[in-house]
Amino acid sequence: MNSNNQPVVLVVDDIATNIVLIKALLKGRNCEVLSAQSGVQALEIAVQSKPDLVLLDIMMPVMDGYEVLARLRSDAATKDIKVVMLSALAKDTDIKKATDLGADAYLTKPIIAPKLFELLDKLLTI
Amino acid sequence: MIKPFRTIGAILILMLTALLPCKAQNNLFNIDDSCYVIYRQADSLLDSPSAPNLIAKLKSQAEKVNDDKAYTLAYTLALRNAVRNGNETEILVRYGELKEIARKTSYMQYYFYAYQLVSVYYFNQGQRTKSLEYSIKMHEEAVAMNNDYGKWFSSKYLSDLYLAGYKRTSARNALLEVVDIYNSTKDSTIRAQSMSKSYVNLAFLSGYGTQQYLDYVELALQTSKLAADTLLVDYALACRAAVLKDNENYKILRDKCRKNTLFPRVRLTGPQVLDFTDKALAGEWAYIDEQLGKLSRLEDFLYISDLAVSYDLMWLVSDCYDAIVQRLAESYEDRLNQALMETEVMLENEILNKQIIDHKNKAFKLMLVLVVLIVVLLVIVGIGSVLYVKKLNKAKKDAELSSRMKTQFVQNMSHEVRNPLNAVVGFSQLIAYAGDTLSEEEKQEYISYITNNSSMLMMLIDDILDLSDIDNGNYKLYITECNCNEICRMAFKTVEHRIPFGVKSSFVSDVPDDLTIHSDEKRVQQIIINFLTNACKNTTDGEITLRCTTSIKDNYVTFAVQDTGSGVPLEQAEAIFNRFSKLDSKKQGSGLGLNICKMLSEKLGGIVELDKSYGRAANASYRGARFYFHLPLK
Secondary structure, X not given: OOOXXXXXXXXXXXXXXXXXXXXXXXXXXXXXXXXXXXXXXXXHHHHHHOOOEEEEOOOOOOOOHHHHHHHHHHOXXXXXXXXXXXXXXXXXXXXXXXXXXXXXXXXXXXXXXXXXHHHHHHHHOO | OOOOOOOHHHHHHHHHHHHOOOOEOOEOOOOOHHHHHHHHHXXXXXXXXXHHHHHHHHHHHHHHOOOHHHHHHHHHHHHHHHHHHOOHHHHHHHHHHHHHHHHHHOOHHHHHHHHHHHHHHHHHOOOHHHHHHHHHHHHHHHHHHOOHHHHHHHHHHHHHHHHHOOOHHHHHHHHHHHHHHHHHOOOHHHHOOOOHHHHHHHHHHHOOOOHHHHHHHHHHHHOXXXXXXXXXXHHHHXXXXXXXXXXXXXXHHHHHHHHOOOHHHHOOOHHHHHHHHHHHHOOOHHHHHHHHHHOOXXXXXXXXXXHHHHOOOHHHHHHHHHHHHHHHHHHHHHHHHHHHHHHHHHHHHHHHHHHHHHHHHHHHHHHHHHHHHHHHHHHHHHHHHHHHHHHHHHHHHHHHHHHXXXXXXXXXXXXXXXXXXXXXXXXXXXXXXXXXOOOHHHHHHHHHHHHHHHHHHHHHHHHHHHHHHHHHOOOOOOOEEEEHHHHHHHHHHXXXXXXXXXXXXXXXXXXXXXXXEEEOHHHHHHHHHHHHHHHHHHOOXXXXXXXXXXXXXXXXXXXXXXXXXXXXXXXXXXXXXXXXXXXXXXXXXXXXXXXXXXXXXXHHOOEEEEOOOOOOOOOOOOOOOEEEEEEEOO
């Protein structure tokens, strides 16, 4: 939660358009949206800002979403952050891998707005 | 056929045994008595099934009592037994064994005896040439060894063979050699032998009425050792008396011979000759003439001839010589036939041997060819197998690689499709759900996202279709006059919205604004767009530059796209243009873009390449990649 008692959502995606889209979708929702365009940047923000939930893309250069998730779960400071994978990968094996690493939910692109809102309501009790 | 010496073997054996010194009355060979008993048994049972056992027993006993002579005699029995059985192969084996043993035991008389037995065997088989060969060989060996006994024995035997073959001169010479050796040798064994037969034969060959005849008969008497010798002398004298018409003396000597039971054995044809003589004395010459054919020995013909001369019966003399000539002719015919037969056999053997050798050679060659073929086949099969296995492995690896690449491609496609689709769907939902609350600016911004991402989707679909067309040969080019700078500007504008935040971008041209080329404008632009898109994906800060120049490659216009992104490892400089090839599998991109650039440039007659030197200098203040697309100016 931020100082305004709003849940903080961190959007991680290497494609800027996707970040713009998420921010636009969450505009008007009672939450603060942060963003990161790489895995490394996401981990830094996660440690510093302690978001309540991370919307995490998987296919990113240098450090992919799986590794970011694993690091979040292995760090005591970030291990309890809710993580929703938001990926273009839609195979069962991808979903299972993310679940095994500790993801709370898995959404595939393209994003269906009602599904995203429902999930955020559930996880953040917004 | 003349069969004068059918029993020559038996006579010679008797002669041999008689010639050997005695120890006791019943032990002619002066060997151990226990051996002698076995010898006699075996000798009497030759040609019977028990003979080999008895011969083996004699060998064993001779070894036991250490009697070399008895041991050697056992081998003479073995050879004689083989001769009786008539198996030529066995005869020659036993002949070789006897010679070897005789040499070892130094009982050389049996060494020469071996020759004689084989010669007699061939003589009785009608193979006179071969028989003579063995006897001559025996004589030659004896001479070579300077063995008096061998020389004496072989000459004596040769004289018999010559007489049987009507070779008067050769027989006489052989007999004279027998006499010479006898007179000159110090060999007690020879000196102990009787010379009566040899002298009598010499007498027969000298003419029955001559003084020389008488001299030889006298010598025969002097050198006689046995009763048989004096009997032979009596017979010779009887013949001479008849020729000299001394009938009374003839009758006395004739009766003396006839009364002696040994007479037929001492002189086989003697009784018949005496019968002829009686007929002659009775004047029955016609009977003699008719019966001349019954005579077989040269000496007997000569005798009847001399007898006829005494009675002036020249026609009978003529008939005798006719008979001799006829016999000689028959003998020669026999020998000729024999020689012919032997020659034929020899030729047949040679032909057979040649055929065998030919067949062997052919078989060997065939085998060799087969072996070579098999080896070649094995090598081919081996190499083929290895190549086939290699090919299979390569095909398997290729298939695996292809499968992996296709999997990767599908995964990439999913990513490449879903991301633009995400923007299209997402911003469409925003407009749909919150259209009322959105400002006009926001709406326009979102619509532009939708438009751009729709374009990206279209481009992706176009890429896939383009590649498919190129692969299938359906790709068509539309060549027109194209302005180089204009192409660049259009391409730059197309990707402008994809340039990442914070990354500068620029288009620089070194060429006149009116520079044109003959090419497919759309495809040239597509290659440059792909280069630029690639740069956008790999550059997070710094700058992306598109440059149009003619200074890099002579006679070519070059479109160069350089960035300050992650760069391309040198070892990937070529592979980066392969289909589905991506430096980082997690990065956006289908892995088709650079491959399409390569394929298209080839179609356009251009070249695409990575500038391998760019960004690799040790002191370089930048990193990144620079791609060139060269197109011929004209």
